[in-house]
Amino acid sequence: MLPFRRPSWRAFLACLVCFGFQSLAYADASWPAAINIGIQKGDPLVALRASGELEKVFSAHGVAVRWKEFVYGAPLVEAINTGDVDVGAVGSTPPILAQAGAAPGVVYVAFAPKLQKSYGIIVPARSTIQRVEDLRGRKIAFAKGSQGHLFVLKALADAGVPVTSVQFVYLNYSDARAAFERGFIDAWAVPDPRYADTELSTGARTILTIGQLSVAQYGFYIGSRDFARRYPAALRLLFDVLDKQTASELAHPAQTAEFLAQSTGVRLDVWSRALPRLEWGVHYPLTDEVVKAQQDAADLAYRERVIPRRVEVRDAIVDIR
Template identity: 80%
Template sequence: MRPLRGLWWRTFAALVVCFGYQVPAQADATWPATINIGIQKGDPLVALRASGELEKAFAQHGVAVKWMEFVYGAPLVEAINIGDVDVGTVGATPPILAQAGAAPGVVYVASAPRMQKSYGLIVPANSPARRIEDLKGKKIAFAKGSQGHLFVLKALADAGLPASAVQFVYLNYSDARAAFERGFIDAWAVPDPRYADTELATGARTILSIGQLSVPQYGFYIGSREFAQRYPAALRLLFDVLDRQTALELAHPAQTAQFLSQNTGVRLEIWTRALPRLEWGVHYPLTDEVVKAQQDCADLAYREHVIPRKIDVREAIVDIR
């Protein structure tokens, strides 16, 4: 395993030289003593943590890097809210819940590319369901407050169905997987790499991908308003290193899948299936198109009583340029 890892990072280092990678000069900036980063299984920060490259970049400014892993977005938002995490990546739903609820200090600082195939609504291989309309009266599982929450709500709305047409079952990923395999639920909204894992293990079929929704869904990099306003240079450095490394990883999927398998405990065949579907990347500031799509999601959340009040997404954006 070690020789492969060494080969991968020698290759990466050579590619970095070819790309002319340099840490941006920020000599006059104020830097935190530590940057606390929240990650989830399928986001590009996982690979960045394993590489050690971010630590090298921040060491030049005397900044330590601390990582915390979360099962899904809602707990990550709470960690930002209480000050344990400075920045992390989530789907569309968690920051909407934060802004409308008890965590107004959580803000958007960057976006990921539009989600296309990294999130699927799946059914068992022997299910007669071929589209979401076939799930009327059935049980659909997702983690409450996750990206899957709005995915399912929007899918129902696109089909002209009210939320009451199905039964929502709120389960974390491990419980949902067990319920799916035992036939206790009829469908499951799940992201990669758990999505790929379930397909390979059970033969699950996809009846809808998130990119098929009528309104685009995006992932986001979020942080505390205080950190984003005080240390924008730290976030820019994080995103610069992340963006350059992600481009190299996506250009070499076989090596990346091998590297991730060695460093995450997730099998190689799962990463091999998931990587082509993952929308890795980072862009800031948020574009008008992204803001409009997220506002549409927030309005849907209000109409469906997921949040208690209407919100203006723009009020929760910090421009870190």
């Protein structure tokens, strides 16, 4: 039986006790009428949505669960800012842009494990580019405001390559894939599962993975400051269920890949390649190490004029404990 199939309510409560959940921590809290969750392909919330388990858990508190899918992080941030979404998973760049711009109400509430191999800078199979230094005079694509944006900036800084010597091409994922295949761009910063799909379909080569940067990069769970302060128990319950299910899914990659292929429409071979390198999981509150790494990313964004002013990451954190 797949670990994410819907168990009975009694069995699920037994699992909560087994995993050491403090169910009483949720009992006296006020609960929202609904929780609106933003998801992107490749984040663990996709599997949680497909399993239906979160709806079952939240129904005990009279909370409806609504899912909204986004192509990358920047639109998700805007949805949180406007109140259409309460919480979602993003890379390091979107919350920095939010804090420095018109969405100061967007806050960090949890973080994912250190990013290692799930994001890569790739080049066509027959490209002469072998390393980041070879990108001088070349075109590299990424979605503006995405994790890939600061990934590329940090990669260039680590390699001593001036930003002015590289041409940035801001493309969404579908347009970037077409440009990559037609030779209109020389390199592409792309996350899984699109990363794995491009490797399998085109034979693309990786010249750098995100874990090779000089400073660790993390994924984050963000939400509105108002929701995080009013309903911390709802966020804790979401993250506790997500973390335990994620651990089970990653322990059964073959079954999980098959399940995701059936529920997302992404090919089985793509998920089979992507899953072993996805950094799924969730932890809270943010640690000093994570905050320091994210502050480095924010300072880089300011130096490279991605944001108009310097920001203090700690000012945008809500501790939901």
